[in-house]
Amino acid sequence: MSVPRIAILGLHLxxxxxxxxxxxxxxxxxxxxxxxxxTTQARAPxxxxxxxxxxxxxxxxxxxxxxxxxxxxxxxxxxxxxxxxIFPEFLEIIQAGLAAAGRIDGVYVASHGASRAAEExxxxxxxLQLLRDLLGPDVPIVGTLDLHCNVSDRQVALADLLxxxxxxxxxxxxxxxxxxxxxxxRILETGERPETHFIRLPLTPPTVTLLTAEDxxxxxxxxxxxxxxxxxxxxxxxxxxxxxVYTDIAKCGLCVWASARPGHVGAAVDVAERLSNGIWQQRExxxxxxxxxxxxxxxxxxxxxxxxTPRLILADVADNPGGGGGGNTTALLAxxxxxxxxxxVFGILVDPELAAAAHAAGQGARIExxxxxxxxxxxxxxxxxxxxxxxxxxxxxxRRGTLAGRAFSIGPAALLELEGSGLLLAVGSLRRxxxxxxxxxxxxxxxxxxxxxVVKSRGHFRAGFDIYATPDRILEVDAPGLVxxxxxxxxxxxxxxxxYPLDAEAAWG
Numbered sequence: 459m460s461v462p463r464i465a466i467l468g469l470h471l472x473x474x475x476x477x478x479x480x481x482x483x484x485x486x487x488x489x490x491x492x493x494x495x496x497t498t499q500a501r502a503p504x505x506x507x508x509x510x511x512x513x514x515x516x517x518x519x520x521x522x523x524x525x526x527x528x529x530x531x532x533x534x535x536x537x538x539x540x541x542x543x544i545f546p547e548f549l550e551i552i553q554a555g556l557a558a559a560g561r562i563d564g565v566y567v568a569s570h571g572a573s574r575a576a577e578e579x580x581x582x583x584x585x586l587q588l589l590r591d592l593l594g595p596d597v598p599i600v601g602t603l604d605l606h607c608n609v610s611d612r613q614v615a616l617a618d619l620l621x622x623x624x625x626x627x628x629x630x631x632x633x634x635x636x637x638x639x640x641x642x643x644r645i646l647e648t649g650e651r652p653e654t655h656f657i658r659l660p661l662t663p664p665t666v667t668l669l670t671a672e673d674x675x676x677x678x679x680x681x682x683x684x685x686x687x688x689x690x691x692x693x694x695x696x697x698x699x700x701x702x703v704y705t706d707i708a709k710c711g712l713c714v715w716a717s718a719r720p721g722h723v724g725a726a727v728d729v730a731e732r733l734s735n736g737i738w739q740q741r742e743x744x745x746x747x748x749x750x751x752x753x754x755x756x757x758x759x760x761x762x763x764x765x766x767t768p769r770l771i772l773a774d775v776a777d778n779p780g781g782g783g784g785g786n787t788t789a790l791l792a793x794x795x796x797x798x799x800x801x802x803v804f805g806i807l808v809d810p811e812l813a814a815a816a817h818a819a820g821q822g823a824r825i826e827x828x829x830x831x832x833x834x835x836x837x838x839x840x841x842x843x844x845x846x847x848x849x850x851x852x853x854x855x856x857r858r859g860t861l862a863g864r865a866f867s868i869g870p871a872a873l874l875e876l877e878g879s880g881l882l883l884a885v886g887s888l889r890r891x892x893x894x895x896x897x898x899x900x901x902x903x904x905x906x907x908x909x910x911x912v913v914k915s916r917g918h919f920r921a922g923f924d925i926y927a928t929p930d931r932i933l934e935v936d937a938p939g940l941v942x943x944x945x946x947x948x949x950x951x952x953x954x955x956x957x958y959p960l961d962a963e964a965a966w967g
Contacts, residue, residue, distance in 0.1 A: 462646055463525045463561055464518070466496060467552055468568035469581065470508050470533035472606060474704040474782025475574065476940050476948060477538040484534040485544070487888060492551060496528035504855055506865045508533060510568045510602050513632030517639035527562060529555035535889050536782045545575035549588055556592050564642045565589055565599040567617070568635065571607020572702040579707045579952070583612035590616050598645040600638045604628065606665060606702040610709040614656040618645060619717055622697035624680055626670045627893075627921035628860050641694065652694045652717040655726040657734045660957045660964045661712040662703035663744035664943035666775055666934055669917055675740035676700060679714070679733045686729045692722035696729055698737075703945060704782060706952040712737065738966050741958055746943055748775070748936035755793045757933060758910040762800030770910045771919070771927040776939030777836070778916040780891035783941045784808060785914050788829055788840035790937045794912070795842060795879045801909030805884030805892045806868055808914075813887045816846045816872035827874050827883070836938040844883070848873040848902045852886055859921025861894040873901040882908075893918040895926075916941065 470489075471480060482490075489506050491499060499505045500515040511531065518524045530551045556562065567589075573581045589599055598618045603609070605623045613620065619641050621634050645651065663676070670677045676698065683696030695717040701710050714734045716726035737744075749757075754772050761770040772790065779785040785808030794802055809829050819825045827844035830837045852868040869887025876883060884892075884901055892898070892913040895905045905911065911926060913919040920932070936944070945960055958964040 461523045462563040465527045465565045467529040468531045470570040471573040472536035473574040475706040477782035479541045480537040485532045489533040492530045504865045509631035510635035513635035517636035540575040542576040567601035571603035580610045583610045586616035608709045609713045622699045627918040653723040654717040655730045656715040658711045658713045666943045667744045668700040675737045692719045749933040754935045755797045758799040761909045771932045772912045773934045774914045775916045775934045776942035779889045781941035786837040798879045802881045803908040804912040806886040810887040813885045843877040844874040850900045854900045856894040857896045860918045891915040894922040
């Protein structure tokens with residue numbers, strides 16, 4: 459056959475319906491790439507594109523001739539529903555690109571899977587529908603999805619194969635993209651289209667319970683799915699996704715699906731049903747007791763007092779920018795400062811005004827550090843005299859975990875030392891979670907010297923900071939925020955109800 463021409467597109471946005479709307483500027487500040495700019499960035503040594511894009515290109519390049527037909531790839535930090543106009547423009551660019559492209563033999567869709575737009579709840583389903591309308595039923599479409607995706611029946615029906623990550627923290631994006639490349643090659647060579655069995659459970663566990671290195675029913679199901687595929691050559695894929703409950707739409711929920719070669723869908727049914735039953739029967743294990751602020755502060759004080767005490771990490775999970783949090787709540791910061799906990803490094807507080815004030819004053823200056831001068835949801839004003847220890851443009855290259863080898867930016871940034879407590883406060887201008895020590899090191903922080911590290915992150919920090927604290931020395935703190943794992947604190951309006959754990963009467967099977 460002729461050299462395959464593969465269209466490439468994707469939309470990376472994890473929507474938290476309780477957060478402020480996501481604007482076009484949010485995409486432009488992270489990544490808005492069209493046409494050949496995607497190929498250029500995908501083959502560059504470092505890139506701000508999602509890791510699956512260079513992973514897909516590398517695998518396709520290694521397995522034979524092909525011609526990429528890049529259309530559009532946009533990414534933004536997790537945030538609120540896409541503002542009006544963005545998603546229609548995205549679809550129009552896809553349509554125009556395909557109209558100008560000529561022959562298309564296959565499509566790779568690299569999307570997060572938890573987006574939502576003012577015009578459309580099921581954005582991922584709408585993208586696949588457009589592709590089918592334009593390309594017809596015979597062009598294979600393969601996609602990759604984040605473990606926190608929300609999957610609709612329409613997506614499963616329209617795509618040939620959907621492949622979810624297997625790790626949380628997410629460190630296998632390149633591998634799953636390579637799997638997608640191999641799947642496209644196989645379909646094009648054999649003509650065999652996978653058959654899929656899909657299950658959505660009435661289960662929306664808090665995201666802090668979905669770590670894959672832990673001994674949980676969720677992690678066990680992912681491992682069992684991998685094993686099932688290794689043992690049965692007729693299985694082409696098994697995915698278990700936790701969903702993202704804060705998107706608050708009808709397709710939220712933990713999903714299990716399996717795909718098999720034509721004529722072998724029974725194998726897919728068996729494994730999907732078995733894994734779903736295992737998770738549902740153990741659903742009560744998908745719970746987490748958070749650490750009260752006062753207990754977390756006491757632990758930090760103890761860690762700072764006794765050098766023999768192992769280092770501590772406090773995760774401000776409810777204000778995780780990686781889930782739509784503002785990165786600007788100050789309840790934990792204020793409590794640590796008031797207690798005078800020693801050896802504390804706190805990051806990243808998102809406050810462009812405070813970062814600008816530090817830059818204007820200059821390194822070494824003494825300033826009145828005022829965070830949230832204009833208060834917001836859960837973001838109370840905090841003020842303390844401080845010295846500007848370091849300044850940075852906020853750009854760097856990640857070195858561990860999810861960000862390893864990838865370019866990042868937290869915007870103009872500053873390191874402040876609060877008078878009285880000595881707490882080192884890293885302030886950034888862009889809403890980014892602290893998931894890599896390099897994000898502190900660009901400000902001159904010697905992370906290993908800290909006694910307590912405070913991270914505004916839900917779980918991805920575990921792959922970046924695992925060298926600094928053992929799991930038993932990581933405390934998830936029950937502070938306020940837009941991504942609190944305590945789901946009863948939110949006024950959900952779009953979820954299919956009943957759903958566990960919000961509704962005890964939820965039933966399945």
